[in-house]
Amino acid sequence: MSNNEFLELKNVYKHFGDVKAVDNISISIKQGELVSFIGPSGCGKTTLLRTIGGFNQQDAGEIILDNERIDSLPPEKRSTGMVFQNYALFPHMTVYDNVAYGLKQAKVPGKEQHERIMTALSQVELSDHGKRKPSELSGGQQQRVAIARCLVLKPKVLLLDEPLSNLDANLRMALREEIRKIKDELNLTVIFVTHDQEEALSISDRIAVLNGGVIQQLDKADEIYNYPSNKFVSTFVGHANFFTGMLQEKEGNHYLDTEAMQVPIKTLDGYDYARQKIGETITILVRPERVKINMDSSVTGTITNIIYNGNFIRYFVNSNGYELKIDDFNTRDSKRYQTGDTIGIEFPDTPHIIAE
């Protein structure tokens, strides 16, 4: 087995009665990689994480960590470190004792224990908070204690279960960067479960989008966003305009003939272009920010609603009965439109075909 596959899941199943929480999932994660599991609630992301940590026993499948099969070991025998959504700090112990807990279980000698605790606390910048009780810390500090408590044991994989969901927006951003920094410094392998797509996009080396206990797509953030493999991924990550229609050609120009309009297409994106044939019905994805307002365009529509978002302005446009979204980047000087205005719609040259 090569070093490429540091943590490997092979055909893992976990069903709760009729609910297929994890349904035949296989995944390989490299050492030092940060992989996010995202999906709506009930998609199986937390179950999968807890199965890796040993809190659930999988119904079938193998889990291999650093060339060792760990899938039948209890949590205390796996070199995984879990950070819980609600932190799960021991409220009756100080910060220092919380971090010391794992070392005591491993019977690490006193002097080394102290040094490792202080290192871990300084890694999360809480060196002078050792004597406090968890209840005397802020949410962000509690979260960092939870991380230090895992780091001190030098786990092979750090498992984070929606670690930022109980914090306010600014703190979330700051901690996100901090986790990323610690991960890079220590070359940690990290699995990060979240339902927040923005968080996943910003922090991850790769993202696994889950739904119905199945990995819908596992890819880099940019791939997931721009080349989603199916309709679920396209709507779960980012916003989407879908057009379904028959691929047509007129005088050397391709276009998609939908009921509402003819969407001109210069080139179809990527891998599935060669397979598409004239006359075939396909669905394409166009992100709202890739649609432009261009008064010269032959396709027109009427603005029905406007939402001001700060860095961009979203126009809802009705074109011949089809409602589409256009995100106009806010340059401060860009032209503003009003509800009821008729505008021209310019489609990107390379839309992305997606599977139904």
Next chain:
Amino acid sequence: MEAAQSIKKQPKPNPSLWKRFWSEPWFAIATIILAAAILLFIVAPVFAVLLRSIGIGTDTLTLDYYKEFFQASYYLEALGNSVLSAVITTIIVLFLSINIALYATRMKGFLSKSYRGIALLPLVAPPFIFSLSLIILLGRNGVVTGFVNNLFGTEFSIYGFWGVVIAQIIGYFPIGYMLVESTFRNMNADLEYAAHDLGANQWKTITGITLPLAKSGIIKAGLLVFVMALADFSNPLIIGGGTSFLASEAYLLVVGQQNLELAAVLGVFLIIPSLLIFLFQTYFLKDSDTGTISGGSGSFSIPLVKSTKVVVTTISTIFSAFILLMFIMVVLGSFVKIIGINNTFTLEHFNNKTGWDSLYTSIFVSIVSAVIAAAIGILQGFLFARKPIPGKKVFEFLTLFGLAVPGTVMGIGYVLVFNGSPFFLTGTVMILVLNMTFRKIGVGMEAAISKMHQIDKSMEEASGDLGAGPYKTFWKVIVPLMMPSFVAGFVYTFMTAMVSISSVVFLISPNTNLVAIYILNLAEQAKVGLASAMSFIMIVIVLASLALLKFIEKRFGVRI
């Protein structure tokens, strides 16, 4: 949270508490009546006992009765026995509660559910019924006495100190168990998962994380069991043999010698520990629960693994089997001629007019008390949770205090207060109702207050906004919403009233005998068959009312 507190601390520009109190006169009048009732039926009797112990109410103010108490080694011995048996009972109950609660919260399936049910079973019987079972099993003519005698080669006797302890352990086990179990259930399971993840095995997790976190719940359970066992008077009467215990001696002093003064002194020694523990619980224990409950984890308690499972399962199984055996003995005892000697089937023990009469009295008294207690609970919960009331904290304290007073003390107090002018109530059904009602209203009030806090205030504001006055809002909005609390309060009070004994035993007359007391008398006289038969009927009735409650819960979808 912090913001709310800082607002609270600001001086309120309110006109005056009394003015706001009288702004809704009917609620004010209801509050005053309630307060007067609490003073008369909870506070006055306790004070009467304290005063009588120093001679007030007789002719002279004196400390002679205390002198008598301390000079007679007999009573000091009783005090010692009561405390020692309560300590032993508490320790063993806690140990068993922790084991069975671990089993019930971590294991799934039929056995786990049955153990939980069996653990709560002793609640449906009067607390002394296990003395009766122990006598059937191990008494002089007990079913297995001969076998045990052969085994040890000596004359074995269950009568005495250890018999009392065993009976108390079973009788008071459910109270400790319920508290420990709910503490375990409310605990954030992720804390244990975290401990495992950090390398601790289950033993270390339970001893290092689970138990320390459950500390306050376990202490609460222990204190409650201790107070109950200390005040226990029926088990010593039945199975104590010649050993003296505080509460039973107080009873014998009143009933046998009419010596109310010395009985009051014994009562003071019963009430001091109860009062201390009550104060400790109210003021020191409440703040320490932080951390055990921090919900939102959604994960279940970790199932037991091999080594822990073996130990916990063994202990749980043995104890559950023992409880079941106790009940089986009573059932058998009621359907055979003389159990252990003549085991032919008979229904003759059920043919007992005095018994049935006392049963009807018990049911009547219990239902009336339960209705009143449940209604008062809702009214008081509403008033205390919503209305400005001068001295609210004091009355809340006094209501709950009623729960902490040992039954023996309350009973002696009722005799002292209501056996002379202006209240000649002894021997009437009314005094039984009043006693049972006011000893338990604290439970209904606490439940109602917590339920009121779940009902959003905006509901009443909306009702007011839509044109209903405060009284109409109470009838049309609050009362219907509080119905589940009413039913719960009713069933709880009914069950406890049916099996209660330590207080009402002082207040009955030949015409108003209660079944629990009647069974106690039968058991004292070793009329095992009759006692078993009446106990059996009583258990069936209490179980049936519980089943009815479950049915209502299911049928109407209300969680009670």
